[in-house]
Amino acid sequence: MTNSPLLVTGGTGTLGGHVLPLLRAAGHDVRVLTRGARPDADGVRFVTGDLLKDEGTGAAVDGVGTVLHLAGGAKGDDVATRHLVRAAQRAGVRHLVYISVVGADRLPLGYFRSKLGAEQAVADSGLPYSMLRAAQFHDLALKVAAGMGRLPVVPAPGGLRWQPVDSRDVAARLVELALDEPAGLVPDLVGPTVYPLAELVRGYLKARGRRRPALPVRVPGKVGRAYRAGDNLTLAGAERGGRTWEAFLAERVG
Numbered sequence: 001m002t003n004s005p006l007l008v009t010g011g012t013g014t015l016g017g018h019v020l021p022l023l024r025a026a027g028h029d030v031r032v033l034t035r036g037a038r039p040d041a042d043g044v045r046f047v048t049g050d051l052l053k054d055e056g057t058g059a060a061v062d063g064v065g066t067v068l069h070l071a072g073g074a075k076g077d078d079v080a081t082r083h084l085v086r087a088a089q090r091a092g093v094r095h096l097v098y099i100s101v102v103g104a105d106r107l108p109l110g111y112f113r114s115k116l117g118a119e120q121a122v123a124d125s126g127l128p129y130s131m132l133r134a135a136q137f138h139d140l141a142l143k144v145a146a147g148m149g150r151l152p153v154v155p156a157p158g159g160l161r162w163q164p165v166d167s168r169d170v171a172a173r174l175v176e177l178a179l180d181e182p183a184g185l186v187p188d189l190v191g192p193t194v195y196p197l198a199e200l201v202r203g204y205l206k207a208r209g210r211r212r213p214a215l216p217v218r219v220p221g222k223v224g225r226a227y228r229a230g231d232n233l234t235l236a237g238a239e240r241g242g243r244t245w246e247a248f249l250a251e252r253v254g
Protein backbone atom coordinates (compact mmCIF):
# COMPACT_ATOMS: atom_id res chain seq x y z
CA MET A 1 0.00 0.00 0.00
CA THR A 2 1.38 3.46 -0.82
CA ASN A 3 -0.61 5.32 1.85
CA SER A 4 1.22 6.81 4.83
CA PRO A 5 2.25 4.18 7.39
CA LEU A 6 0.49 3.75 10.70
CA LEU A 7 2.67 4.28 13.75
CA VAL A 8 2.33 1.73 16.54
CA THR A 9 3.97 2.61 19.85
CA GLY A 10 4.29 -0.51 21.99
CA GLY A 11 4.37 -2.59 18.81
CA THR A 12 6.94 -4.90 20.41
CA GLY A 13 4.71 -5.63 23.45
CA THR A 14 2.08 -8.28 24.11
CA LEU A 15 -0.81 -6.27 22.68
CA GLY A 16 1.28 -4.78 19.88
CA GLY A 17 2.36 -8.27 18.85
CA HIS A 18 -1.26 -9.05 18.02
CA VAL A 19 -1.96 -5.68 16.41
CA LEU A 20 0.87 -5.72 13.85
CA PRO A 21 -0.25 -8.79 11.84
CA LEU A 22 -3.82 -7.48 11.73
CA LEU A 23 -2.66 -4.15 10.28
CA ARG A 24 -0.41 -5.95 7.81
CA ALA A 25 -3.25 -8.28 6.79
CA ALA A 26 -5.38 -5.18 6.13
CA GLY A 27 -2.65 -4.02 3.72
CA HIS A 28 -1.07 -1.23 5.78
CA ASP A 29 2.56 -0.30 6.13
CA VAL A 30 3.49 -0.08 9.78
CA ARG A 31 6.11 1.85 11.70
CA VAL A 32 6.94 0.77 15.25
CA LEU A 33 8.56 2.95 17.88
CA THR A 34 10.78 0.94 20.23
CA ARG A 35 13.55 1.67 22.69
CA GLY A 36 15.53 -1.21 21.22
CA ALA A 37 16.78 -1.75 17.69
CA ARG A 38 15.24 -4.37 15.43
CA PRO A 39 15.62 -5.24 11.78
CA ASP A 40 12.71 -4.22 9.56
CA ALA A 41 10.57 -7.16 8.49
CA ASP A 42 7.51 -7.81 6.34
CA GLY A 43 6.23 -4.27 5.92
CA VAL A 44 7.10 -3.26 9.49
CA ARG A 45 9.78 -0.62 10.00
CA PHE A 46 11.25 -0.18 13.47
CA VAL A 47 12.36 3.26 14.59
CA THR A 48 14.23 3.86 17.82
CA GLY A 49 13.02 6.25 20.47
CA ASP A 50 11.92 6.64 24.04
CA LEU A 51 8.62 8.32 24.81
CA LEU A 52 9.46 8.95 28.46
CA LYS A 53 12.67 10.73 27.53
CA ASP A 54 11.00 12.29 24.48
CA GLU A 55 13.71 10.94 22.21
CA GLY A 56 12.92 10.05 18.60
CA THR A 57 9.27 11.04 19.04
CA GLY A 58 9.19 13.64 16.26
CA ALA A 59 10.83 11.33 13.73
CA ALA A 60 8.45 8.51 14.68
CA VAL A 61 5.29 10.50 13.90
CA ASP A 62 6.68 12.26 10.83
CA GLY A 63 4.46 11.56 7.79
CA VAL A 64 2.05 9.39 9.78
CA GLY A 65 -1.74 9.74 9.53
CA THR A 66 -2.83 7.36 12.31
CA VAL A 67 -1.07 6.51 15.55
CA LEU A 68 -1.94 3.53 17.74
CA HIS A 69 -0.46 4.41 21.11
CA LEU A 70 -0.01 1.14 22.98
CA ALA A 71 3.33 1.77 24.70
CA GLY A 72 3.03 1.65 28.44
CA GLY A 73 4.75 0.78 31.66
CA ALA A 74 4.16 0.67 35.38
CA LYS A 75 4.84 4.39 35.66
CA GLY A 76 4.89 7.53 33.56
CA ASP A 77 2.30 6.82 30.86
CA ASP A 78 0.96 10.34 31.40
CA VAL A 79 4.36 11.92 30.75
CA ALA A 80 5.12 9.65 27.78
CA THR A 81 1.71 10.36 26.26
CA ARG A 82 2.11 14.12 26.63
CA HIS A 83 5.35 13.86 24.67
CA LEU A 84 3.70 11.79 21.94
CA VAL A 85 0.71 14.13 21.75
CA ARG A 86 2.91 17.17 21.31
CA ALA A 87 4.83 15.54 18.47
CA ALA A 88 1.58 14.31 16.87
CA GLN A 89 0.12 17.84 16.98
CA ARG A 90 3.19 19.21 15.21
CA ALA A 91 3.09 16.44 12.61
CA GLY A 92 -0.63 16.94 11.89
CA VAL A 93 -1.64 13.39 12.85
CA ARG A 94 -5.27 12.78 11.84
CA HIS A 95 -6.22 9.99 14.26
CA LEU A 96 -4.72 9.00 17.61
CA VAL A 97 -5.90 5.68 19.06
CA TYR A 98 -5.15 5.12 22.74
CA ILE A 99 -5.43 2.03 24.92
CA SER A 100 -6.32 2.75 28.52
CA VAL A 101 -7.53 0.56 31.35
CA VAL A 102 -10.93 -0.02 32.95
CA GLY A 103 -11.05 1.93 36.20
CA ALA A 104 -8.54 4.58 35.11
CA ASP A 105 -10.97 7.20 36.38
CA ARG A 106 -11.70 5.42 39.67
CA LEU A 107 -8.86 3.42 41.19
CA PRO A 108 -6.56 5.27 43.62
CA LEU A 109 -3.37 3.58 42.41
CA GLY A 110 -0.40 5.15 40.61
CA TYR A 111 -0.73 3.08 37.43
CA PHE A 112 -4.41 3.97 37.00
CA ARG A 113 -3.76 7.64 37.78
CA SER A 114 -1.08 7.81 35.12
CA LYS A 115 -3.43 6.15 32.61
CA LEU A 116 -6.03 8.81 33.45
CA GLY A 117 -3.41 11.53 32.95
CA ALA A 118 -2.59 9.99 29.57
CA GLU A 119 -6.28 9.88 28.65
CA GLN A 120 -6.59 13.55 29.53
CA ALA A 121 -3.56 14.43 27.40
CA VAL A 122 -5.19 12.69 24.44
CA ALA A 123 -8.67 14.13 25.02
CA ASP A 124 -7.35 17.69 25.52
CA SER A 125 -4.98 17.55 22.55
CA GLY A 126 -7.43 18.76 19.93
CA LEU A 127 -6.38 15.74 17.85
CA PRO A 128 -9.14 13.48 16.55
CA TYR A 129 -8.93 10.38 18.75
CA SER A 130 -10.40 7.02 19.69
CA MET A 131 -9.89 5.66 23.19
CA LEU A 132 -10.59 2.21 24.57
CA ARG A 133 -10.43 1.13 28.20
CA ALA A 134 -9.72 -2.59 28.45
CA ALA A 135 -9.79 -4.91 31.44
CA GLN A 136 -6.66 -6.80 32.55
CA PHE A 137 -5.38 -9.14 29.86
CA HIS A 138 -5.33 -12.92 30.28
CA ASP A 139 -1.54 -12.67 29.91
CA LEU A 140 -1.35 -10.53 33.05
CA ALA A 141 -3.81 -12.76 34.92
CA LEU A 142 -1.55 -15.72 34.07
CA LYS A 143 1.53 -13.89 35.35
CA VAL A 144 -0.24 -12.95 38.61
CA ALA A 145 -1.72 -16.43 39.07
CA ALA A 146 1.64 -18.10 38.40
CA GLY A 147 3.31 -15.80 40.94
CA MET A 148 0.68 -16.41 43.60
CA GLY A 149 0.60 -20.12 42.76
CA ARG A 150 4.26 -20.46 43.71
CA LEU A 151 3.45 -19.57 47.31
CA PRO A 152 2.80 -22.44 49.73
CA VAL A 153 -0.47 -20.76 50.77
CA VAL A 154 -2.36 -18.65 48.25
CA PRO A 155 -3.67 -15.30 49.54
CA ALA A 156 -7.35 -14.86 48.67
CA PRO A 157 -8.17 -11.13 48.89
CA GLY A 158 -11.86 -10.90 49.81
CA GLY A 159 -14.01 -9.05 47.26
CA LEU A 160 -11.23 -8.57 44.72
CA ARG A 161 -12.57 -9.52 41.29
CA TRP A 162 -11.23 -9.36 37.74
CA GLN A 163 -12.89 -9.72 34.37
CA PRO A 164 -9.83 -10.59 32.27
CA VAL A 165 -9.97 -10.16 28.54
CA ASP A 166 -7.91 -11.76 25.80
CA SER A 167 -5.29 -9.40 24.36
CA ARG A 168 -6.17 -10.76 20.87
CA ASP A 169 -9.74 -9.48 21.32
CA VAL A 170 -8.37 -6.10 22.44
CA ALA A 171 -6.03 -5.99 19.44
CA ALA A 172 -8.86 -6.74 17.02
CA ARG A 173 -11.01 -3.94 18.51
CA LEU A 174 -8.14 -1.44 18.38
CA VAL A 175 -7.43 -2.20 14.74
CA GLU A 176 -11.12 -1.80 13.96
CA LEU A 177 -11.04 1.60 15.69
CA ALA A 178 -7.82 2.64 13.95
CA LEU A 179 -9.17 1.88 10.50
CA ASP A 180 -12.45 3.70 11.16
CA GLU A 181 -13.26 7.37 11.84
CA PRO A 182 -12.16 8.81 15.23
CA ALA A 183 -14.81 7.80 17.78
CA GLY A 184 -13.70 9.39 21.09
CA LEU A 185 -14.08 7.26 24.23
CA VAL A 186 -15.81 4.03 23.19
CA PRO A 187 -17.46 1.41 25.46
CA ASP A 188 -15.06 -0.53 27.68
CA LEU A 189 -13.85 -3.96 26.55
CA VAL A 190 -13.89 -6.65 29.22
CA GLY A 191 -13.70 -10.44 29.29
CA PRO A 192 -16.72 -12.72 29.20
CA THR A 193 -16.70 -13.57 32.95
CA VAL A 194 -16.07 -11.94 36.34
CA TYR A 195 -13.90 -14.03 38.67
CA PRO A 196 -12.74 -13.59 42.25
CA LEU A 197 -8.94 -13.33 41.99
CA ALA A 198 -8.60 -16.50 44.07
CA GLU A 199 -10.63 -18.39 41.47
CA LEU A 200 -8.26 -17.29 38.69
CA VAL A 201 -5.39 -18.68 40.74
CA ARG A 202 -7.32 -21.89 41.46
CA GLY A 203 -8.03 -22.34 37.73
CA TYR A 204 -4.34 -21.88 36.96
CA LEU A 205 -3.28 -24.37 39.65
CA LYS A 206 -5.84 -26.88 38.41
CA ALA A 207 -4.52 -26.56 34.86
CA ARG A 208 -1.03 -27.29 36.26
CA GLY A 209 -2.41 -30.24 38.24
CA ARG A 210 -1.65 -28.56 41.57
CA ARG A 211 -3.54 -27.62 44.71
CA ARG A 212 -2.72 -25.06 47.37
CA PRO A 213 -4.59 -24.00 50.50
CA ALA A 214 -6.09 -20.48 50.30
CA LEU A 215 -5.73 -17.89 53.05
CA PRO A 216 -8.45 -15.21 53.11
CA VAL A 217 -6.87 -11.73 53.37
CA ARG A 218 -8.30 -8.24 53.39
CA VAL A 219 -6.77 -5.50 51.24
CA PRO A 220 -6.63 -2.49 53.57
CA GLY A 221 -7.39 1.18 53.00
CA LYS A 222 -8.95 3.03 50.11
CA VAL A 223 -7.43 0.67 47.54
CA GLY A 224 -9.14 -2.27 49.21
CA ARG A 225 -12.42 -0.35 49.38
CA ALA A 226 -12.21 0.57 45.69
CA TYR A 227 -11.61 -3.04 44.66
CA ARG A 228 -14.39 -4.35 46.91
CA ALA A 229 -16.72 -1.76 45.37
CA GLY A 230 -15.80 -3.16 41.93
CA ASP A 231 -14.24 0.09 40.73
CA ASN A 232 -11.90 -1.96 38.50
CA LEU A 233 -14.86 -3.62 36.73
CA THR A 234 -17.40 -2.60 34.11
CA LEU A 235 -20.46 -4.69 34.84
CA ALA A 236 -22.91 -2.85 32.57
CA GLY A 237 -22.55 -1.28 29.17
CA ALA A 238 -19.25 -2.92 28.23
CA GLU A 239 -18.37 -4.91 25.16
CA ARG A 240 -17.20 -8.42 25.92
CA GLY A 241 -14.35 -10.28 24.30
CA GLY A 242 -15.26 -13.79 23.18
CA ARG A 243 -12.15 -15.68 24.28
CA THR A 244 -12.40 -17.16 27.77
CA TRP A 245 -9.83 -17.50 30.54
CA GLU A 246 -10.36 -21.28 30.47
CA ALA A 247 -9.54 -21.46 26.75
CA PHE A 248 -6.48 -19.26 27.27
CA LEU A 249 -5.29 -21.50 30.13
CA ALA A 250 -5.77 -24.59 27.98
CA GLU A 251 -3.61 -23.01 25.26
CA ARG A 252 -0.88 -21.76 27.52
CA VAL A 253 -0.77 -24.20 30.41
CA GLY A 254 -2.89 -27.22 29.57
Ligand SMILES: NC(=O)c1ccc[n+]([C@@H]2O[C@H](COP(=O)([O-])OP(=O)(O)OC[C@H]3O[C@@H](n4cnc5c(N)ncnc54)[C@H](OP(=O)(O)O)[C@@H]3O)[C@@H](O)[C@H]2O)c1
Binds near residue numbers: 011033051052071137
Ligand atom coordinates in the same frame (compact mmCIF):
# COMPACT_ATOMS: atom_id res chain seq x y z
N1 LIG B 1 -1.57 -5.77 30.40
C1 LIG B 1 -2.81 -5.49 30.75
O1 LIG B 1 -3.48 -6.25 31.46
C2 LIG B 1 -3.45 -4.20 30.26
C3 LIG B 1 -4.80 -3.92 30.51
C4 LIG B 1 -5.35 -2.73 30.02
C5 LIG B 1 -4.56 -1.83 29.31
N2 LIG B 1 -3.26 -2.13 29.10
C6 LIG B 1 -2.42 -1.18 28.34
O2 LIG B 1 -2.12 -1.79 27.10
C7 LIG B 1 -0.85 -1.31 26.65
C8 LIG B 1 0.01 -2.48 26.22
O3 LIG B 1 0.16 -3.36 27.31
P1 LIG B 1 1.07 -4.68 27.15
O4 LIG B 1 0.74 -5.55 28.32
O5 LIG B 1 0.98 -5.21 25.77
O6 LIG B 1 2.51 -4.05 27.38
P2 LIG B 1 3.93 -4.77 27.38
O7 LIG B 1 3.85 -6.15 26.81
O8 LIG B 1 4.50 -4.60 28.76
O9 LIG B 1 4.77 -3.88 26.37
C9 LIG B 1 5.08 -2.55 26.66
C10 LIG B 1 5.40 -1.85 25.37
O10 LIG B 1 5.59 -0.46 25.63
C11 LIG B 1 6.80 -0.05 25.03
N3 LIG B 1 7.39 0.99 25.87
C12 LIG B 1 7.49 0.98 27.22
N4 LIG B 1 8.09 2.10 27.64
C13 LIG B 1 8.40 2.83 26.54
C14 LIG B 1 9.02 4.08 26.32
N5 LIG B 1 9.49 4.83 27.36
N6 LIG B 1 9.16 4.53 25.07
C15 LIG B 1 8.70 3.79 24.02
N7 LIG B 1 8.09 2.59 24.16
C16 LIG B 1 7.94 2.12 25.40
C17 LIG B 1 7.67 -1.30 24.95
O11 LIG B 1 8.55 -1.15 23.84
P3 LIG B 1 10.13 -1.48 23.89
O12 LIG B 1 10.40 -2.32 25.10
O13 LIG B 1 10.37 -2.22 22.58
O14 LIG B 1 10.77 -0.14 23.92
C18 LIG B 1 6.64 -2.38 24.68
O15 LIG B 1 6.38 -2.51 23.32
C19 LIG B 1 -0.28 -0.46 27.81
O16 LIG B 1 -0.54 0.90 27.54
C20 LIG B 1 -1.09 -0.91 29.01
O17 LIG B 1 -1.21 0.11 30.00
C21 LIG B 1 -2.67 -3.29 29.54
